[in-house]
Amino acid sequence: KHIVLLPGDGIGKEIMESAKQVLDAVAGEYGHRFTLQEHAIGGSAIDQYDTPLPEATIAASQEADAILLGAVGGEKWDAMPSEKRPEKGLLGIRKALGLFANLRPVKGFPSLLHASPLKEHIIDGSDILIIRELTGGLYFGRPSERRDNGREVVDTLHYRRDEMERIIDKAFQSARLRHNHLTSVDKANVLESSRMWREIVNEKSHEYPDVTVDHMLVDAAAMKLITQPNQFDVMVTENMFGDILSDEASVLTGSLGMLPSASVRSDGIGLYEPVHGSAPDIAGKGLANPLGMILSVALMLRHSFRMETEAAAVERAVRECLDQGYVTSDLNISAGEMVGTEQMTAAVVENLT
Amino acid sequence: KHIVLLPGDGIGKEIMESAKQVLDAVAGEYGHRFTLQEHAIGGSAIDQYDTPLPEATIAASQEADAILLGAVGGEKWDAMPSEKRPEKGLLGIRKALGLFANLRPVKGFPSLLHASPLKEHIIDGSDILIIRELTGGLYFGRPSERRDNGREVVDTLHYRRDEMERIIDKAFQSARLRHNHLTSVDKANVLESSRMWREIVNEKSHEYPDVTVDHMLVDAAAMKLITQPNQFDVMVTENMFGDILSDEASVLTGSLGMLPSASVRSDGIGLYEPVHGSAPDIAGKGLANPLGMILSVALMLRHSFRMETEAAAVERAVRECLDQGYVTSDLNISAGEMVGTEQMTAAVVENLT
Ligand SMILES: CC(C)[C@H](C(=O)O)[C@@H](O)C(=O)O
Numbered sequence: 001k002h003i004v005l006l007p008g009d010g011i012g013k014e015i016m017e018s019a020k021q022v023l024d025a026v027a028g029e030y031g032h033r034f035t036l037q038e039h040a041i042g043g044s045a046i047d048q049y050d051t052p053l054p055e056a057t058i059a060a061s062q063e064a065d066a067i068l069l070g071a072v073g074g075e076k077w078d079a080m081p082s083e084k085r086p087e088k089g090l091l092g093i094r095k096a097l098g099l100f101a102n103l104r105p106v107k108g109f110p111s112l113l114h115a116s117p118l119k120e121h122i123i124d125g126s127d128i129l130i131i132r133e134l135t136g137g138l139y140f141g142r143p144s145e146r147r148d149n150g151r152e153v154v155d156t157l158h159y160r161r162d163e164m165e166r167i168i169d170k171a172f173q174s175a176r177l178r179h180n181h182l183t184s185v186d187k188a189n190v191l192e193s194s195r196m197w198r199e200i201v202n203e204k205s206h207e208y209p210d211v212t213v214d215h216m217l218v219d220a221a222a223m224k225l226i227t228q229p230n231q232f233d234v235m236v237t238e239n240m241f242g243d244i245l246s247d248e249a250s251v252l253t254g255s256l257g258m259l260p261s262a263s264v265r266s267d268g269i270g271l272y273e274p275v276h277g278s279a280p281d282i283a284g285k286g287l288a289n290p291l292g293m294i295l296s297v298a299l300m301l302r303h304s305f306r307m308e309t310e311a312a313a314v315e316r317a318v319r320e321c322l323d324q325g326y327v328t329s330d331l332n333i334s335a336g337e338m339v340g341t342e343q344m345t346a347a348v349v350e351n352l353t
Numbered sequence: 354k355h356i357v358l359l360p361g362d363g364i365g366k367e368i369m370e371s372a373k374q375v376l377d378a379v380a381g382e383y384g385h386r387f388t389l390q391e392h393a394i395g396g397s398a399i400d401q402y403d404t405p406l407p408e409a410t411i412a413a414s415q416e417a418d419a420i421l422l423g424a425v426g427g428e429k430w431d432a433m434p435s436e437k438r439p440e441k442g443l444l445g446i447r448k449a450l451g452l453f454a455n456l457r458p459v460k461g462f463p464s465l466l467h468a469s470p471l472k473e474h475i476i477d478g479s480d481i482l483i484i485r486e487l488t489g490g491l492y493f494g495r496p497s498e499r500r501d502n503g504r505e506v507v508d509t510l511h512y513r514r515d516e517m518e519r520i521i522d523k524a525f526q527s528a529r530l531r532h533n534h535l536t537s538v539d540k541a542n543v544l545e546s547s548r549m550w551r552e553i554v555n556e557k558s559h560e561y562p563d564v565t566v567d568h569m570l571v572d573a574a575a576m577k578l579i580t581q582p583n584q585f586d587v588m589v590t591e592n593m594f595g596d597i598l599s600d601e602a603s604v605l606t607g608s609l610g611m612l613p614s615a616s617v618r619s620d621g622i623g624l625y626e627p628v629h630g631s632a633p634d635i636a637g638k639g640l641a642n643p644l645g646m647i648l649s650v651a652l653m654l655r656h657s658f659r660m661e662t663e664a665a666a667v668e669r670a671v672r673e674c675l676d677q678g679y680v681t682s683d684l685n686i687s688a689g690e691m692v693g694t695e696q697m698t699a700a701v702v703e704n705l706t
């Protein structure tokens with residue numbers, strides 16, 4: 001299997017080292033061979049190549065079986081014109097590879113739940129998979145421009161029907177692999193695009209009679225994620241709503257630093273990255289929590305390589321580290337042994353082998 | 354002062370009775386004369402007049418000094434074509450009257466804070482005013498249509514510069530009346546409209562040097578509302594982001610049924626309504642919590658009529674009810690005396706006189 005590594009900015013470089021060590025351990029234990037090739041993206045690509053997404057990075061990614069990404073962004077590049085911002089690298093690679101489905105699992109680790117901002121009886125038992133459409137909507141719609149000498153501005157929420165259909169299919173299929181409950185989130189009382197979305201969900205629901213479907217307005221979903229997070233199974237929504245709701249959901253369990261994500265397309269090729277950002281404030285200090293990155297490796301093994309045993313082993317190794325009491329500074333936990341990136345990674349590797 | 358009452362649907366009718374009684378009491382105590390005129394909106398207007406916003410309602414509202422609204426919507430009308438949906442009445446009156454600023458205060462009542470889904474040390478001390486732009490953006494932008502025989506769909510996020518300027522001015526002015534801290538929320542790393550928004554905020558900040566300004570991305574704001582709600586003072590954002598974030602914020606204190614809102618324009622005329630919806634499941638049963646409506650009356654007295662003493666008296670009367678241990682069924686509180694709409698209203702009136 002050929003994997004392209006995109007460390008990116010800030011703590012991205014450090015946690016990518018952790019990913020490599022875990023991949024090495026998995027290769028050794030299970031007799032696989034992973035070839036790894038590193039490329040530039042984001043701010044560090046701007047610094048080196050004057051663009052957040054060099055041609056070489058796109059070309060290599062197109063040849064890969066899967067891609068691992070650390071994180072992009074940092075204040076350093078915030079003043080750049082919009083075409084030269086680190087985020088453009090991320091948006092660009094999603095679009096170039098057609099990674100239309102962003103999978104964001106939100107599930108607490110029992111030993112970390114007391115760090116949740118929510119009361120324990122509210123968050124208890126929550127296990128949500130948020131599926132966000134990733135290559136359409138307001139993010140890529142044209143026109144997106146000033147008009148009339150800067151007196152007006154428009155962005156465009158654009159979807160093709162088939163773009164909606166494929167993500168909704170993906171969501172139904174995912175619900176089948178879980179608890180057969182799909183919540184489709186839209187703003188059908190206001191947006192025409194949401195009305196079309198809702199129609200497609202209703203049409204498709206006949207093809208998946210074993211899946212129970214709810215429709216929920218995005219504002220109601222933003223409330224219910226907080227008041228009854230354990231009422232959700234799979235949630236599916238368009239790009240911008242998904243951006244907001246998946247980030248909202250990511251803080252519920254109190255362990256944002258632990259959460260992985262996958263951006264995939266139909267043939268199984270995908271890009272895997274932790275949900276947390278580049279954390280410039282702790283970059284280079286060896287303090288970053290590598291577990292979100294390591295769990296992203298597990299997602300990659302499962303989704304792109306169909307190595308379920310190996311994925312489960314990595315996840316178990318991570319859980320064991322927590323049970324052994326290792327914590328990183330981001331986890332907002334007072335008990336336990338505080339460790340840095342290297343030590344935590346070593347502990348995972350040790351549990352794995 | 355001339356007030357138009359729009360009870361609307363579901364529990365809207367019941368809680369509007371409460372508003373009337375409180376207005377009567379205020380009039381008696383402080384020697385005011387309020388003339389009240391009731392009109393139809395939402396689903397009940399569809400039933401009676403075949404439109405969610407009859408001409409007579411618009412005309413009367415345009416003559417009013419302020420408007421009180423109960424709630425609109427209900428499953429009964431969910432299958433109607435989009436032009437005949439209760440929500441169109443609400444959207445229509447906002448637009449017809451130019452009510453561009455939606456003010457959503459989020460502040461917990463000390464005696465109810467234990468009903469919050471958040472841990473007490475997280476929600477403690479939170480006092481946020483969310484200001485949402487209400488008549489622009491995706492809600493009203495054109496085109497909003499299917500194309501190519503339903504194979505594509507677009508909605509349009511449209512703003513004029515002066516629409517952004519007036520809401521941003523309103524936000525700076527509001528911050529001055531509070532703790533001089535403004536958080537402007539956008540998605541400037543993706544949307545051109547957000548980049549223009551951010552520029553205007555930065556320009557305007559020179560006119561309000563006493564106000565500290567932060568920019569925050571909408572996804573980060575959705576997280577921070579949960580992890581550090583007490584770090585906000587005034588938050589300002591465009592229409593759709595404001596819809597999502599203000600509803601998200603409304604559940605933080607655990608007393609959604611208590612929250613008022615105001616939709617105002619520059620001359621002080623405004624529409625006041627509780628944040629909760631029409632709650633068809635408990636409509637007609639006398640169970641609805643009237644306090645969100647009553648606190649909306651207080652907001653009206655303060656903002657549209659500049660009757661600060663009277664507004665504060667109503668708010669005090671509500672707080673006293675809670676201190677006396679009265680609770681309604683929505684409040685998710687086990688202690689206290691459970692009362693219905695009428696009893697709670699009577700208690701407020703009694704405390705007021
Ligand atoms: C960096 C930004 C453009 C990106 C997005 O909004 O998609 C990020 O927030 C994410 O969710 O991956």
Ligand SMILES: CC(C)[C@H](C(=O)O)[C@@H](O)C(=O)O
Nearest residue numbers: 189190219440441443444596
């Ligand atoms: C009913 C709906 C159209 C409305 C909105 O989205 O503005 C409501 O959610 C609100 O926030 O007042």
